[in-house]
Amino acid sequence: MAAAAPVIAAAPSRASTARRVLAVRVAIVLAVLAAWQALAMSGLLFRDVVPPLQAIGGALVALLGRADFYANLGVTAMEIGIAVVIGGLAGLAAGIALGANRFLSNAFEALLLYLGPTPKIVFFPVMLMWFGTGAGSKIAMGVVSCFFPVAISAAAGMREIDAVLIRVGRSFRATTWKMVTSIYLPAMRQPVVNGFRLGLGVAIIGTLLAETKLSNKGLGYLVIQAYATFDMPRMYALLIVLFVLSIGVNALIGRLGRGDRRAIA
């Protein structure tokens, strides 16, 4: 090693690394877009399977400019919203009950853990029978999907609450309701937010898949319609919107969850 000045060479600065990261990201995006356009123009694939970028762009503009898109978006959003409220509250209640009571946990939590990772969409025929072909069955799918992640997170969160806090509540003879609202929920904010985040994710999937299977309204319906009419630019546009919205909402909740934590600290 050098017998020269014994000081460590400066590490690359934060700013220069950030710039290089940005450059790499831009390069990747541009490369993908360029490859896409080349493939689209080449005529190698069947005509609209990979539409040129301008066609997709045009379809996006057309989509976002028409009222019927927003009407369908509203339907889907409403279905998902109701599903998350019902499924989330039910999941929360179940999770808190299981987390609070060792006996109940040993009896039923395995059910949650094993039923959780199953393809809920296969329950759709049953939902159709029970709730009809309208929004009801879609909401039901969302509820079933959303319930499990929330319940599992809540149960785990309950068990991690510092036992001291629970004893404090009991020593003041708080009612169950008071315990839940003043002690359990605030102490579990992080796991519950995470649970809802996951629950929202799967509720979106469940509801949309149900719409693709059997519906005449909603974004899922629009996607299948585009498929059926082989309007590929429109399908791509719809999928782009769906993905941007899902990822966006997920990121938003993630940020809200973190903000909350800083507020507590």
Added chain:
Amino acid sequence: MPADALLKVEGIVKRFATADGGITAVDDVSFDVMPGEFVSLIGPSGCGKSTLFNIIGGLVGDYAGRVTVAGTRVTGTHPSIGMVFQEESTFPWRTVLDNVAFPLEIAGLGKIERAERAAHFVKLVGLSGFERRYPSELSGGMRQRVAIARTLASEPRILLMDEPFAALDEQTRLLLGDKVLQIQQELKQTTLLITHNLTEAVQLSDRVLVMTYRPGKIKRIVDVGLPHPRDAEVVSSDAFGHTVAQIWSDLREEASRGIEDDEARVRAGGKP
């Protein structure tokens, strides 16, 4: 003709750049280690001894001065320098035997020869019978023995150990220290031990180098001069106690400086 030193450390100076200027971890440290010697380097926390360990072992460059092992300059890690680290360093996915055989595997030895040689070192550290076990099945002390056996299996010219017994309880320390000394005497292994434990340093070494607090320098070199084997009788002798006391008086001053420094920094709003 005087025997030549196996390890020559000359004028090591190491600075680190920090947010508020820089600190000199090690300032002009020089010493020699003779072949077959057991030398301990002792100092308070923050005296730069781990930095020295990394420099001598070749893990860290960018310093002034030079380190020479058997006449060759150290410019990076080298199999002739064996290192035993303070933290858990056994490979959890390999059995005891496979862990110890690791350097032999790297050296390209055949399977049967590897197993034989590794078994020899496993036996040396007193872990016969545990060859097929995994580290997670062993205690902390046993795992450190595996790490030591592994390093010895590479038959290094000089053995460097950075507080290998730090995570162990007192009794295990003493027993393990005994064992290591036994092995060292048997193999005539040149050893440099970094430690903060006074009794350990005196019990195991031929010489003790006492370091100052940061910037680290060699404050004093103490010749232990006690007979081998260092059994219970030797450890409880007057000479032993005297040597320990002598080193403590040096060390205490440095340790106090370290504590004062920490307090000053916390008061100024920084971290210790």
Added chain:
Amino acid sequence: MSAAAAASATSASRLPAQLCGAASVLAVVAAVELLIRAGAINAFVIPLPSQVIAAIPRIVVEEHIPLRFWQTSKEVLWAALLLATVGIGLGVLLYRVRLLRLATETWVGALAAAPIVLLFPLFLVIFGRSATTIVMIGFCAGLAPVILKTVEGLAGTRPVLIDVGRSLKLTRRQQFWKILLPAALPTVFVGMRLGLVFAMINIVGVEYLINFGGLGQLVNDLAERYDLPGTYGAILFVVLTSIVFFDLTERLERWLRPHR
């Protein structure tokens, strides 16, 4: 109390609760049976549980359950192969090239949260109504956790283990194969397991949606034939299959790590 004795003591004390749980499920099923027979619940909406159970041997034979099971398994195996090669490969790449990792890791994280399965109409167009579509959806759905966990495992290697490698003057290749990869393997397995579970869920789901394939297609088929007991029976099969799959992958993961 020895560790083994303590463990069996706790599992013994859990038994009454577990029996209680199982009993409650059976009680609910029995209650539904009685309510339907009593006419309180419409038998055309919920079939008699006894009929559902009776339907099971029928569909096993008539609907070739073993064959369908094998069909779905093949799809999962293909997805697994793709996940292991592409997923772990990309994970290693991201670990090796730091700049690439910094640039794309958040993207992969976003991918993990994205509704990949909604791309199935697109895949239908590209690959047709075939097993390829199903396998590709399974692969895409499971990819993100495999990549993320591979990177996490490699990056999480304890520095001292890397130092051991350095002190023995290992080449980069040796360092990777003999230290980094074995150290990362437990985490990589966790990623593969997550990926496989996501893949399986999406595979069966898409089978249902596009009416092609094995078990998922059976549910769709029986539902369209209005065979109520059959449909419920098939759904039961799907649920049991995913439970077994989930359990098996868990055991496999534990078995592959004997040193933990």
